[in-house]
Amino acid sequence: MPEIVLEHVTKCFGKFVAVDDLNLTIEDRDFITLLGPSGCGKTTTLRMIAGLETPTKGRITIGDTVVFDSEEGIDISPAKRDIGFLFQNYALWPHMTVYDNIAFGLENLKWPKDKIESRVREMLGMLRIEQFEKRYPSELSGGQQQRVAIARTLAPSPKVLFMDEPLSNLDAKLRLEMRSELKRLHVDTDSTFVYVTHDQMEAMALATKICLMNKGILQQYDPPLTVYDRPANLFVADFVGNPTMNFFPVKASRKDSRSFAFHMLGRDLVFTGEKDIAEEASDAVIGVRPEFITLGEGAFSGVVYTTLPSGMETTVRIRAGEDFVTAVIFGSVDFSHSLEMPFGIKGNSILLFDKASGKMLSMGTVSEA
Amino acid sequence: MSNSRKTTRILNNMKSYASKPANVITVIFFIILLATVCFPLLSLVRDAFTVHFGEIRDVGKPLGSFTLYHWHTLLFDTLYDYSILTFWRPLLNSFSMAVISCIVAVGFGGAVAWFITRSDIPGKKFLSTIFVFPYIMPSWSIAMFWENFFKNTQIVACYNQMGMLESITGICVPEWVLYGFFPCAMCLGIHYAPFAYLLIGGILRNMDANLEEAATVLKASRFKILRRITLPIVTPALISTVLLVFSSSISSYTVPAFLNKNGSFSTISTTMRSLFNTAAMQGQGFVVAIVLLIFSVVILTLNNKMTGKRKSFTTISGKSGQVSLVKLGKARKPITAVIMIISVFFAIVPLVSFALESLLEVPGDYSTISLYYWLTTDTLEDRVFGSSQGILRNPTIWSALGRSLLVSFAVALISGTFGILIGYACARKRGSKLARWVSNMAFFPYLIPAMSFGAVYLSVSFLPAFSFLRSSVLLLIIVGGIKFLPFASRSGANAMMQVSGEIEEAAFVIGVPWWKRMARILFPIQKASFISGYLLPFISCMRELSLFVLLAAPGSIITVVLQDFEVNGLTQISNGINFLIIMIVLLVQFITNKLTGASIDKGIGG
Numbered sequence: 016m017p018e019i020v021l022e023h024v025t026k027c028f029g030k031f032v033a034v035d036d037l038n039l040t041i042e043d044r045d046f047i048t049l050l051g052p053s054g055c056g057k058t059t060t061l062r063m064i065a066g067l068e069t070p071t072k073g074r075i076t077i078g079d080t081v082v083f084d085s086e087e088g089i090d091i092s093p094a095k096r097d098i099g100f101l102f103q104n105y106a107l108w109p110h111m112t113v114y115d116n117i118a119f120g121l122e123n124l125k126w127p128k129d130k131i132e133s134r135v136r137e138m139l140g141m142l143r144i145e146q147f148e149k150r151y152p153s154e155l156s157g158g159q160q161q162r163v164a165i166a167r168t169l170a171p172s173p174k175v176l177f178m179d180e181p182l183s184n185l186d187a188k189l190r191l192e193m194r195s196e197l198k199r200l201h202v203d204t205d206s207t208f209v210y211v212t213h214d215q216m217e218a219m220a221l222a223t224k225i226c227l228m229n230k231g232i233l234q235q236y237d238p239p240l241t242v243y244d245r246p247a248n249l250f251v252a253d254f255v256g257n258p259t260m261n262f263f264p265v266k267a268s269r270k271d272s273r274s275f276a277f278h279m280l281g282r283d284l285v286f287t288g289e290k291d292i293a294e295e296a297s298d299a300v301i302g303v304r305p306e307f308i309t310l311g312e313g314a315f316s317g318v319v320y321t322t323l324p325s326g327m328e329t330t331v332r333i334r335a336g337e338d339f340v341t342a343v344i345f346g347s348v349d350f351s352h353s354l355e356m357p358f359g360i361k362g363n364s365i366l367l368f369d370k371a372s373g374k375m376l377s378m379g380t381v382s383e384a
Numbered sequence: 385m386s387n388s389r390k391t392t393r394i395l396n397n398m399k400s401y402a403s404k405p406a407n408v409i410t411v412i413f414f415i416i417l418l419a420t421v422c423f424p425l426l427s428l429v430r431d432a433f434t435v436h437f438g439e440i441r442d443v444g445k446p447l448g449s450f451t452l453y454h455w456h457t458l459l460f461d462t463l464y465d466y467s468i469l470t471f472w473r474p475l476l477n478s479f480s481m482a483v484i485s486c487i488v489a490v491g492f493g494g495a496v497a498w499f500i501t502r503s504d505i506p507g508k509k510f511l512s513t514i515f516v517f518p519y520i521m522p523s524w525s526i527a528m529f530w531e532n533f534f535k536n537t538q539i540v541a542c543y544n545q546m547g548m549l550e551s552i553t554g555i556c557v558p559e560w561v562l563y564g565f566f567p568c569a570m571c572l573g574i575h576y577a578p579f580a581y582l583l584i585g586g587i588l589r590n591m592d593a594n595l596e597e598a599a600t601v602l603k604a605s606r607f608k609i610l611r612r613i614t615l616p617i618v619t620p621a622l623i624s625t626v627l628l629v630f631s632s633s634i635s636s637y638t639v640p641a642f643l644n645k646n647g648s649f650s651t652i653s654t655t656m657r658s659l660f661n662t663a664a665m666q667g668q669g670f671v672v673a674i675v676l677l678i679f680s681v682v683i684l685t686l687n688n689k690m691t692g693k694r695k696s697f698t699t700i701s702g703k704s705g706q707v708s709l710v711k712l713g714k715a716r717k718p719i720t721a722v723i724m725i726i727s728v729f730f731a732i733v734p735l736v737s738f739a740l741e742s743l744l745e746v747p748g749d750y751s752t753i754s755l756y757y758w759l760t761t762d763t764l765e766d767r768v769f770g771s772s773q774g775i776l777r778n779p780t781i782w783s784a785l786g787r788s789l790l791v792s793f794a795v796a797l798i799s800g801t802f803g804i805l806i807g808y809a810c811a812r813k814r815g816s817k818l819a820r821w822v823s824n825m826a827f828f829p830y831l832i833p834a835m836s837f838g839a840v841y842l843s844v845s846f847l848p849a850f851s852f853l854r855s856s857v858l859l860l861i862i863v864g865g866i867k868f869l870p871f872a873s874r875s876g877a878n879a880m881m882q883v884s885g886e887i888e889e890a891a892f893v894i895g896v897p898w899w900k901r902m903a904r905i906l907f908p909i910q911k912a913s914f915i916s917g918y919l920l921p922f923i924s925c926m927r928e929l930s931l932f933v934l935l936a937a938p939g940s941i942i943t944v945v946l947q948d949f950e951v952n953g954l955t956q957i958s959n960g961i962n963f964l965i966i967m968i969v970l971l972v973q974f975i976t977n978k979l980t981g982a983s984i985d986k987g988i989g990g
Contacts, residue, residue, distance in 0.1 A: 065601065067597050067600070067601075092600070093597070093600050093601050094600055094601065094602075094603040094604070094605075095603075098601060099601065100597070100598065100601040102594040102597070102598060103594075104592065104594060106592060106594035106595050106597070106598040108595055108598075108599075108613055108616075108617070109595075109617065110616040110617055110619075119599065119602060119604070119612070120602030120603065120604075123602055123603040123604045123605075123608070124603060167598075167602075171602065171603075
């Protein structure tokens with residue numbers, strides 16, 4: 016079944032390298048999100064798999080078919096790759112009614128008329144847009160257009176479905192709604208989904224696996240929680256998570272095979288890894304997720320800088336000497352400005368990075384020396 | 385409410401209305417356009433129903449009284465088939481000529497537009513540069529080139545002169561290839577093909593490529609995508625193009641005037657010209673002008689009907705940068721060759737031919753190359769108005785060229801500036817009725833055939849109050865300024881629409897005065913578009929003949945002088961002048977483009 020394999024795929028636009036030597040395997044029925052800041056090459060990657068863009072180098076296989084190979088000169092047209100593609104701006108044909116938009120792909124498959132009609136009806140029903148059947152796209156709202164675009168893409172039951180930021184043009188409420196519908200669709204349709212987004216929350220919520228890219232280079236390819244808990248490097252750690260992780264650059268000296276000593280936030284501390292750490296890390300960065308900062312008690316002292324309550328949780332920024340520390344606490348509190356606030360670091364999910372390479376060296380605990 | 389409070393409120397309302405520059409501009413231009421577009425039109429209609437000086441005897445009524453005589457005579461006089469010969473047949477000729485030229489222009493221009501925007505044809509930059517040459521050249525250039533190329537010793541009407549084809553291959557084409565319906569239609573088609581290319585190419589470039597990709601992914605074939613997706617989406621633009629080319633061709637004066645030396649092919653505009661030149665028939669000339677006008681109005685209405693409503697759509701959106709180009713494969717070489725050869729043939733060869741023709745002492749005899757017709761002080765021909773010495777020594781040509789440059793410069797200044805202001809007002813007051821009126825009136829001159837537009841102002845200059853305008857340079861400037869306003873106001877409006885109001889408001893709230901916002905913020909942002917709004921009227925005006933032919937005094941502007949030499953058989957000089965005009969136009973266009981990035985395709989603005 017359609018396992019998608021990318022081998023050494025590179026794409027250059029002139030001198031600019033959009034995607035650099037990308038290797039990726041997408042399992043059948045996965046829901047993959049290609050995540051990254053704008054310009055990182057995620058859309059280009061998607062379009063290359065779909066066949067809308069020709070890679071400069073490399074080899075792409077969908078299922079048993081090599082659809083692209085620069086060395087053998089194979090480049091199969093997107094029409095023959097048996098895929099569906101959902102565009103960011105929907106790309107509905109403005110001169111066709113909703114019905115015609117959905118039916119067009121089925122006509123191309125030479126389906127008989129009555130089968131087309133029943134399939135279109137099914138899709139209209141599934142996406143709850145029956146009443147718009149005779150309308151033109153310009154007469155629909157953004158959310159309705161989105162549904163039509165999804166219906167059009169799903170109608171021929173593609174085995175692989177590509178989506179290029181399909182929710183970015185919707186308002187926040189509708190986006191949440193469509194997000195859950197997409198996830199449901201993934202279960203219902205039994206297809207492989209590849210989804211491009213720059214919204215890490217969306218990627219976390221939807222994907223079975225996240226492929227995080229930056230500047231054309233693959234950063235990490237793992238399930239969402241792994242990406243969140245064990246980011247491969249500083250970039251990933253910084254990109255994923257909201258509010259972002261606290262980073263503390265430190266001068267570390269080795270204590271034993273799995274621990275380093277350093278000075279941070281005015282205290283002498285020790286990082287103890289979950290296992291032996293082979294690499295040396297004299298210039299290191301300690302990463303602490305906001306949820307691992309405890310407020311009200313602890314070894315460190317600081318003052319409240321800002322408090323941002325959002326109802327369910329509250330983000331608190333604390334100033335500790337030269338450093339700022341972000342913490343998240345459950346529930347809604349509003350600390351007064353400049354309040355003295357002791358805080359601590361808890362748990363065994365603290366991260367140690369090598370500053371120069373950015374690589375994550377170990378997960379572990381931080382304790383007083 | 386007390387009366388005084390009411391007055392205060394009205395006064396305050398007026399004050400706040402007048403404090404917004406966009407409002408003031410709209411009102412001012414409403415009045416200006418009323419005077420320059422609507423009033424002359426009324427005057428034209430009046431002239432078609434009144435007795436003029438030369439017609440008193442024929443009509444048998446006093447000067448200036450109401451009459452239906454012009455209409456009746458022109459449309460229904462059966463004596464010697466008068467109305468058939470002077471009206472119906474020329475109308476039919478013009479109509480069929482326009483249909484053929486539409487097909488040629490849209491077919492060829494559209495195909496090239498598609499190849500350049502959607503396929504992997506090589507040499508796109510070169511092709512798109514030279515392909516617009518025929519449109520930059522004066523409209524008769526292709527006709528003149530056609531004559532230079534095909535004339536031969538077997539045809540009397542071209543004074544048995546030898547042309548390029550005959551001197552190279554010895555082939556003599558029959559007369560119907562050289563003069564009459566076929567060459568007129570072809571030359572017009574070739575002249576307007578770049579125009580079609582610019583319009584259709586603009587739409588294709590702006591069309592969201594995702595629309596086509598979506599169809600590719602859904603397994604539609606290339607041909608099916610073209611037929612079911614691309615064509616329907618560009619249809620509104622295609623229809624506009626067809627209608628605009630049609631309305632320009634049907635009223636074209638210069639091409640039939642150049643390619644009708646044997647007198648076999650009369651068109652509605654050549655008829656109109658000769659009616660105006662006959663004192664007793666001016667009234668009928670105005671009738672023809674009105675008929676042409678009605679054609680244009682019908683076309684405008686059709687255009688609005690067909691492109692409006694439910695299925696109208698903006699095609700501009702999305703990531704059109706990432707177009708996947710059609711691979712032409714095996715057909716690539718032959719297609720490239722054909723397009724290249726045709727483009728070069730009609731873009732470069734005419735220039736060579738004009739230069740060459742002007743150097744031949746004996747037409748067609750390439751052994752007689754000399755600078756005689758450029759440098760001689762001999763009087764070459766008595767029938768030509770003014771002096772008829774060699775081009776470079778001829779005071780009439782020099783002063784006419786100077787006057788042409790002056791007129792074109794003034795026209796560009798007027799229509800360019802007006803265009804920006806109208807564009808600004810319409811963009812800021814989008815949806816207001818007055819603004820819509822102004823924008824429609826500013827576009828209207830585009831639809832009035834150039835010669836009818838000339839006729840309109842001719843009729844104004846016949847009014848006693850405006851007699852000072854008759855045959856004056858000022859009249860030419862006014863006519864040109866208004867006639868070329870549509871281009872400038874369109875590109876002005878497009879450019880203004882693209883700048884969000886907030887950019888101006890940001891300056892407004894910190895107290896930057898209006899003129900400074902225009903000069904320091906809006907103009908620099910859309911510099912290229914605005915300068916194109918100046919460039920296009922300049923170029924159009926420099927090479928314009930149809931518009932001015934009824935209005936300009938003999939020897940006054942360069943195009944009129946050119947035609948005078950041409951009809952009197954001094955083709956070396958007319959070719960030389962044409963070469964000069966084209967060189968000036970190309971030079972101005974090239975320099976402006978290099979300095980500011982403006983170009984004529986931006987001016988047409990798809």
